[in-house]
Amino acid sequence: MTYKIDLTDGVLTFTIDREDKRNAINDEVMNGFKEIVTYINEHNDVRFLIITGTGEKAFCSGGDLSEFHKLQTEQEAFGMLSKMGKILYDIATLPVPTIALVNGAAVGGGCEIATACDFRLVKRGVKCGFIQGTLGITSGWGGGTYLIESGIKQDFALKMLVDSSTYDSDKLLEIGWATRVFEHSQEQALEDFIVNMKKIHPSVHHAYKEMKLRSWKEKNMFERVMEEIKLCAKLWESDAHNEAVNNFLNKSNK
Numbered sequence: 001m002t003y004k005i006d007l008t009d010g011v012l013t014f015t016i017d018r019e020d021k022r023n024a025i026n027d028e029v030m031n032g033f034k035e036i037v038t039y040i041n042e043h044n045d046v047r048f049l050i051i052t053g054t055g056e057k058a059f060c061s062g063g064d065l066s067e068f069h070k071l072q073t074e075q076e077a078f079g080m081l082s083k084m085g086k087i088l089y090d091i092a093t094l095p096v097p098t099i100a101l102v103n104g105a106a107v108g109g110g111c112e113i114a115t116a117c118d119f120r121l122v123k124r125g126v127k128c129g130f131i132q133g134t135l136g137i138t139s140g141w142g143g144g145t146y147l148i149e150s151g152i153k154q155d156f157a158l159k160m161l162v163d164s165s166t167y168d169s170d171k172l173l174e175i176g177w178a179t180r181v182f183e184h185s186q187e188q189a190l191e192d193f194i195v196n197m198k199k200i201h202p203s204v205h206h207a208y209k210e211m212k213l214r215s216w217k218e219k220n221m222f223e224r225v226m227e228e229i230k231l232c233a234k235l236w237e238s239d240a241h242n243e244a245v246n247n248f249l250n251k252s253n254k
């Protein structure tokens with residue numbers, strides 16, 4: 001299986017389990033995300049959603065280039081991008097607090113997944129970034145829209161996107177993308193972060209998340225996410241994208 005799901009004491013932990021591919025997202029992992037979104041929306045025994053990755057090297061390295069490079073046309077790309085984009089919007093609008101436990105590099109779509117969460121606990125020394133630009137495309141799962149609306153300073157948000165490079169944990173904390181940076185045990189970091197939230201009745205959390213969702217609806221967030229996805233799909237066919245992906249895959253095959 002390419003992911004693990006654990007539900008203990010109301011904390012649902014979704015772990016991307018593809019360490020050999022730096023926890024890259026393929027269709028099976030996308031379906032795993034759909035599974036937990038359905039579960040959380042249909043049950044009332046989940047108080048928090050935690051998303052993390054296996055190992056210490058990566059939280060998530062984004063889309064699986066070895067799988068998705070087979071998508072050649074704008075239409076084919078839009079199919080994959082919109083599937084994950086809708087899943088990520090459903091994660092972002094869940095009625096419970098969502099926490100990205102960033103155990104390693106979060107790059108490309110991996111950075112989008114972390115950005116879609118309410119909070120980001122980042123291990124010191126980890127690098128994260130919207131590196132899609134180095135592949136000749138934009139963010140394509142909604143992460144660029146979430147970043148712009150995240151509340152971090154507008155110039156920091158746009159620079160993170162146009163830099164298309166990775167930032168270290170201290171810089172991520174400075175610009176406000178990282179909620180907290182932790183040094184050692186991620187389990188302890190999570191426990192410390194939710195200790196007060198756990199004392200609050202879930203209905204209060206649901207109400208606050210409803211307020212966030214209402215604000216997003218007023219800003220047409222879903223429509224803007226879909227526009228981002230269309231832009232990414234349009235760039236997908238570019239020579240710049242195809243050359244960059246081939247370069248990465250050829251490097252890997254050496």
Ligand SMILES: CC[C@H](C(=O)O)C(=O)SCCNC(=O)CCNC(=O)[C@H](O)C(C)(C)COP(=O)(O)OP(=O)(O)OC[C@H]1O[C@@H](n2cnc3c(N)ncnc32)[C@H](O)[C@@H]1OP(=O)(O)O
Binds near residue numbers: 251
């Ligand atoms: C809308 C989302 C968008 C899309 O899907 O179109 C994207 O996410 S585009 C961005 C896609 N992601 C990347 O370009 C990141 C590529 N990976 C890296 O930069 C590095 O692997 C890194 C920084 C995540 C980790 O570096 P490290 O040195 O620790 O590992 P290696 O680079 O040696 O990789 C180990 C192993 O994993 C394979 N790998 C890593 N990332 C991916 C990936 N995204 N898709 C497929 N495979 C990946 C890499 O090829 C190596 O495989 P091996 O067989 O051992 O050579």
